[in-house]
């Protein structure tokens with residue numbers, strides 16, 4: 001285990017944020033963020049509401065624009081160059097809190113659209129890949145339904161499959177289970193755990209601490225736009241260093 | 256309401272053989288004294304109107320004959336006799352009499368194109384080809400000058416075919432213009448955005464009549480020496496530009512109603528702006544605004560009659576001209592009634608069709 005990790009650290013990081021700053025008007029959302037994620041790493045980001053977690057991971061695929069600092073993804077520096085942005089978006093998958101499936105397309109069409117138009121995969125091949133990933137998330141029988149006909153948990157699994165169909169190198173998750181009814185949380189988490197075990201590089205904003213303990217290599221705690229503390233899960237949970245981390249953990253673990 | 260139910264149930268218990276219709280009438284029209292009184296008054300007024308209308312439009316009407324016969328019943332009966340006398344002029348206006356089969360056939364081609372495009376199974380790559388073929392045939396028929404057809408200058412076109420030309424091209428071209436304007440108005444590029452805002456606000460802020468006027472009087476002043484655009488084309492451009500500005504705001508409403516997450520998901524998958532717009536955004540946004548869009552189309556269809564002010568004879572103005580014949584002077588209302596029916600048929604068809612298509616497209620949403 002440690003040998004594997006040591007080997008990984010010699011590689012260049014997949015994602016690197018250096019002194020990243022972002023403002024919404026006067027409001028300083030991200031303050032001097034330094035963050036990196038190596039190939040195969042699973043990083044869980046947590047923190048109170050409004051602390052800038054979503055904003056940070058949305059900067060990584062340029063759904064939000066940062067103002068100062070450097071952001072390098074898969075060796076490509078993110079600038080205003082539309083070519084770079086599109087190149088990065090092809091390699092970075094994202095799963096949203098509210099699924100954001102395309103309601104006017106069937107599940108299968110949702111899954112094949114981007115591979116066909118962005119990756120230029122032939123339709124037949126794209127459909128085979130789509131069915132493969134639908135089986136992986138255990139809902140191949142829903143392929144021809146519309147998203148509106150599925151349960152929340154099923155929709156989120158379709159959304160995960162949709163990202164996977166693009167064969168991304170990195171997956172970003174923004175609170176993928178927080179819009180779900182409790183009984184559906186597990187099916188989505190199981191899918192994510194499986195994905196993690198297969199070696200996907202993942203950055204995951206979540207308050208599911210069980211998930212963090214099970215798969216995370218690193219847990220990052222954010223508050224008021226800063227990374228307050230980052231550590232491996234075991235010391236992070238058993239021995240938090242910062243007062244704000246302690247307070248946050250006591251709040252979410254005791255409810 | 257409660258009364259109504261009680262009445263139904265009482266009725267059922269007392270007369271188990273009563274039909275559904277009778278039950279409905281009892282429950283909805285005669286459920287209480289107040290309801291009964293209201294129903295009776297309305298029925299009386301409705302009956303009185305129908306009685307008068309049948310008397311005017313059927314029993315006392317003159318269906319066939321000379322204008323003098325109509326004069327005899329003026330005010331008591333309708334003068335439908337004007338139609339057998341003037342229908343050729345109303346439908347084809349000043350198009351050469353012996354060649355009027357050409358606009359007639361053109362209208363039929365238009366009807367075919369509408370019917371063909373209305374069927375969803377024809378929405379494929381053949382559709383544009385069918386339209387191009389159809390419109391070419393119409394152009395050949397209307398202008399002539401080849402295939403042994405005598406040349407007919409555009410100044411002599413008129414009647415129904417003119418209305419159909421103006422509204423078909425009006426709708427077909429205002430629609431893409433509107434989409435571009437709506438997208439432009441939401442663009443992040445300041446130059447494009449302000450251009451679209453200025454265009455929409457400017458065009459929307461003036462009456463169509465003044466646009467038509469400007470198109471017919473001022474447009475030629477801007478054109479280089481020697482180039483002339485005919486009157487019909489100028490009117491057509493004014494109509495497209497006007498309807499486009501209106502429709503753009505309708506489309507923009509749809510774009511705005513779409514959740515932000517749809518744009519983000521498309522972006523996150525790496526779709527380009529135009530791919531996302533074409534496959535994710537527009538299909539959903541347009542679906543949301545079918546009712547107001549059809550509203551605008553219907554408005555455009557009827558507004559084509561305003562070309563009267565620059566001297567084009569669409570069907571309504573042809574009808575008006577028909578009754579300016581001294582023999583038939585004074586029968587305007589009768590003629591307008593008949594022509595209104597034609598307008599109504601088209602508008603009602605559009606409305607019904609849009610309802611059906613809305614239902615079909617929303618099937619995917621059943622929750």
Ligand SMILES: Nc1ncnc2c1ncn2[C@@H]1O[C@H](COP(=O)(O)OP(=O)(O)OP(=O)(O)O)[C@@H](O)[C@H]1O
Pocket residue numbers: 024027029047048049050051052053054055056
């Ligand atoms: N478009 C925006 N304009 C202005 N302020 C914004 C915008 N988006 C987010 N913010 C603000 O930025 C801060 C960080 O938001 P962000 O969504 O990143 O928080 P978060 O940590 O993901 O919170 P949550 O757990 O509630 O999702 C919040 O205070 C929010 O109000």
Ligand SMILES: [Mg+2]
Pocket residue numbers: 053054055174175
């Ligand atoms: Mg968030």
